Amino acid sequence: MTRPEASPYATVMDDSQLTGRPIVLAGAGPYGGDLEVPEPLVTGAKKWSDVDQDICMHAERFPTKRWWAAFAVALTLLGVLVVSLVTLLYAGMGIVGVNHPVGWGTFIVNFVFWIGIGHAGTLISAVLYLFRQQWRTGINRAAEAMTLFAVACAGIFPIIHLGRAWFAYWLVPYPNARGPLWINFNSPLAWDIFAISTYGLVSAVFWYVGLLPDLATVRDRATHPWRKRIYNALSLGWNGSHRMWRHYESAYMILAALATPLVFSVHTIVSFDFATAVLPGWHTTIFPPYFVIGAIFSGFAMVITLMTFMRGYFGMKSYITLNHMESMAKILMLTGMLVGFAYSTEFFMAWYSGSEWEGFVFKNRAFGPYGWAYFIMFTCNAIVPQLFWWKKMRRNTWALFVVSILVNVGMWFERYVIVVTSLHRDFLPSSWGMYSLTRWDYAILLGSFGLFFTLFLLFVRFLPVVAISEVKGVMDPKVARSAPTDADLAAARAAQEA
């Protein structure tokens, strides 16, 4: 079995040459048969030094006009968030729509929505790492950043939902002068505090550990002494020694192995907030897997949205290829079908249980006054991703972009349907009611996107947006290696003669 001397990857220049199928090398396999090799993960016959240039470039130049334009929009929305939060704290909960009987409104919807978005980042960085899916290297850094920023957005909502946000620290169990008055460890809301804070911190550490070698790369490229000093401190003096890589790789693997059950636990615990209540529509055993799958589904949709921008605006098409997009489309379709399966299972169980209340809640969900929300949810989440049965659609960036936006809309409405329709008509018809959003509900939702995009734009401005060291590891050394300099060749010749 002999591999051809010239790498088949040296000629793959851009997306148009990728097919999503293996490259067949005639006669290169065992016993003179064909050898199939996967398509390259990085196109354009890039060298390792090109990777540094392509990725660090954006953090090393004055931001472009497009960046400033995007940043201005994001910052404006962030301003909307700040103004509405200050107003909310000043005026009180009366300015938003929550009231009897719908006491959990958009705050909880937004909280679950943003936490769900975060899940794809951890899935890509941890689960795909454990499964040795090498295509993750192109997208994991940005996806992990997305996780952190989504968790930051999510974290706001339970705190403002408390009503008296300035007492948020009462949620933390610590010896205090109020008794000591401890939190109730039997409550899923207390579990949530631990789950979300652990998730946020572990994701941050995972992200930072992954960044260390790349921060060193940025440092070594820096020309200004202060820039060198700052990035040197941030990279903790990383020098690429294999004595460090040895422990680093072990720790990275362990972080992935710990983050994998963690990511499943977080949305499981979020779903317990609902599932442990006795309310029909919430009180179901399907909730943990249903929430986790929905979270991964919505998160992948957000990753596709962000990657479309990174490919288009930041010229990352060589690193985030159409093959990456197709892989994500496959995951989106799979999780979309699982979500659709969960919707159907809920209906089946409502009928099969024979419970009058369950049956009513689900009939009311689909055909009651909030039927339009259910319709949006079901269409966007279960039907639209079916488009990706066609390879042509999986490799069409416009189709991917539109579907990813629709899925995010659908997933927001999924949480809206779960929270609002279950609450607005419960056991006693005399206590039924309707829920409507006020302008402040809209402002806070919109503002949370401002926070998310502000953080993301700052991230692309200051840090390497693709995991440089990981991408280098999956490139073909025959293509990516540096050419020896003339001095090197002369020295080698001298050594041979000696």
Added chain:
Amino acid sequence: MFTPVSKKGVLGHFCEPDEALAAAAKVRDAGFKHFDFLTPFPIHGMEEAMGKKRSWIPWVTGVLALCGILFAQGLQNWVMIFDWPMNFGGKPFWSWPSFVPITFEAMVFWAALGSALVAIVAGKRDTVPQPPPMEIETGATVDRFVLWISATDPKWSAEETPAFVRGLGANGVRLVDLEGGSDA
């Protein structure tokens, strides 16, 4: 860049991970101990080629995970049974299933954060007596696989070691002699 300690030794680099791996094994077999490989990305099998054992970080993780479990179980049981026992619908104070989620989260928290911290500190501490000269632009974070043999090695010889490194096929072999306390 500022050099805190004197550094004397030989630098050489390779262009491909396979070459680096083969060279590391030869350096190990030649009996060198105070040498290091600086690479832009980790190379599979390098630990063995450098004569190092598998990382012991998993043991740290195990111990820390256990600490996290004990901490969470201790806190919850103490609060819910002894310090602030409350009657929730006549259920037992020791309702262990509801302590499971926080126990799990605490386990992950301690194990993950602790392992990352220990791994970074351990990686920094596991270095040759005279660490590789980062003051010199080596390209180890770009595309070069840099071999450094420190002059502190018992097998060091100012004449033979550079020739030995050249014989491995390394490019740009040079003798480095940096004084401590100076700028390179």
